[in-house]
Amino acid sequence: xxxxxxxxxxxxxxxxxxxxxxxxxxxxxxxxxxxxxxxxxxxxxxxxxxxxxxxxxxxxxxxxxxxxxxxxxxxxxxxxxxxxxxxxxxxxxxxxxxxxxxxxxxxxxxxxxxxxxxxxxxxxxxxxxxxxxxxxxxxxxxxxxxxxxxxxxxxxxxxxxxxxxxxxxxxxxxxxxxxxxxxxxxxxxxxxxxxxxxxxxxxxxxxxxxxxxxxxxxxxxxxxxxxxxxxxxxxxxxxxxxxxxxxxx
Numbered sequence: 235x236x237x238x239x240x241x242x243x244x245x246x247x248x249x250x251x252x253x254x255x256x257x258x259x260x261x262x263x264x265x266x267x268x269x270x271x272x273x274x275x276x277x278x279x280x281x282x283x284x285x286x287x288x289x290x291x292x293x294x295x296x297x298x299x300x301x302x303x304x305x306x307x308x309x310x311x312x313x314x315x316x317x318x319x320x321x322x323x324x325x326x327x328x329x330x331x332x333x334x335x336x337x338x339x340x341x342x343x344x345x346x347x348x349x350x351x352x353x354x355x356x357x358x359x360x361x362x363x364x365x366x367x368x369x370x371x372x373x374x375x376x377x378x379x380x381x382x383x384x385x386x387x388x389x390x391x392x393x394x395x396x397x398x399x400x401x402x403x404x405x406x407x408x409x410x411x412x413x414x415x416x417x418x419x420x421x422x423x424x425x426x427x428x429x430x431x432x433x434x435x436x437x438x439x440x441x442x443x444x445x446x447x448x449x450x451x452x453x454x455x456x457x458x459x460x461x462x463x464x465x466x467x468x469x470x471x472x473x474x475x476x477x478x479x480x481x482x483x
Contacts, residue, residue, distance in 0.1 A: 235259045236406055236437050237283070237314075242292035244275075244282060252278050254461030256292070260406070265428060265438045267448040269472070270458035271481060276441045277319070279458070280408050284316050285309045296406070311338065315404030317395045319411050325384025329375050329394055332383050333366040336398035366401070373397040374423055389420030396427060400436075407431065409440040413447050425450050445469055 239258040245251035252275040260266055270276050281287040283294060285306040293302045301309050323332055370379040373393050378386045383394060392412060399407055412428070413421040421444070428438060428451050442448055448455060449469040457464045457472060459481045466472040473479060 236262045236297060238295040239279075239283070240293050240295070242279075242282060242289045242294070244278060244287065244289045251461055253282075253289070256461065256463060258456070258463060260437055260439060262405075262437050263432055263435055264453045265432050265440070265451050267452035267455045268439060268441045268458060269443070269448070269455060274458045275461065276458055277410060280316060280410060280441070283309075283408060284314060310402070310404070313403070313405035314408065315399045315402040315406070316408035317399050317410050317412065319414070321391055321395050323383040323391060323394060323398075325382060327383060328380050329383055329386065329390075330363070330366045330370060330379040332394060333369050333397055333401045334362045336401040337362060337365070338403040369397050369401055373400075373427065389416040392416050392420060392424065393427075396424060400431065405436065407436055407438045409438060409442075411441055411443070413442065413444055421447060445473075 237260050239256060242253050242256045243251055244253045256279075268276050268279070278287065282289055283301075285301070285304055285308075288303065293300055295301070296309075296312060296314060299312065301312070301314075324335065327335065367376075367379070370376045373396065375386075375390060375393055375397065378390060383391065386394070396409070396412060399409070409428075413424050416424075425447060428440075431438060440452075452469075453467075455466045455469065455472055457466065457475075457478050459478065464475070464478060466475070
């Protein structure tokens with residue numbers, strides 16, 4: 235298992251728990267979908283995994299290491315990346331610059347390197363730029379790589395957030411509504427990219443409401459309701475569960 239959540243409990247107030255003794259394990263190189271109604275706790279679960287919130291009880295193990303009380307930046311450095319519903323791009327930077335900024339182990343981030351000759355920076359920036367160029371081609375962004383991130387279409391911004399998450403070098407990708415609000419053209423591109431990431435060895439957990447998209451990409455589906463999880467192997471199996479569908483609709 236790449237990540238294990240053991241008996242997580244969380245609530246903003248003690249008398250109302252959003253997550254109740256929740257346990258979950260994800261295998262490597264698989265795609266998982268997380269569904270549930272509004273307010274079910276899906277994004278809260280992402281926030282717990284990535285350190286933005288802390289559980290009242292339970293623990294989070296990533297590759298056997300306990301991440302429960304670590305800070306978001308240390309969790310990210312160990313191989314967990316995420317996207318957000320509100321995208322969080324730097325809109326005044328170009329598409330290419332956003333991707334470069336997302337890269338882990340960027341040598342120009344180290345203040346010690348400021349003591350080295352300017353040739354070091356020129357060489358490092360050239361290498362980073364080439365990597366970013368390759369990513370923009372793979373993620374259908376080559377034509378807008380020099381455009382400001384705030385000036386490209388919403389579908390292209392969704393592609394850019396995914397590209398930044400991948401450029402970060404994470405092994406586990408947490409994608410929060412990766413295809414919400416975009417045209418079928420971009421939804422199909424993101425589906426293709428996610429399946430490619432699986433082939434490349436990534437593990438993906440995605441929050442999504444688009445059932446057709448989930449049916450196309452997910453190996454396993456989790457449904458979160460009243461703090462507990464149900465597990466389904468197919469979308470058809472989930473649709474046949476009357477209790478789950480009643481809660482969702």
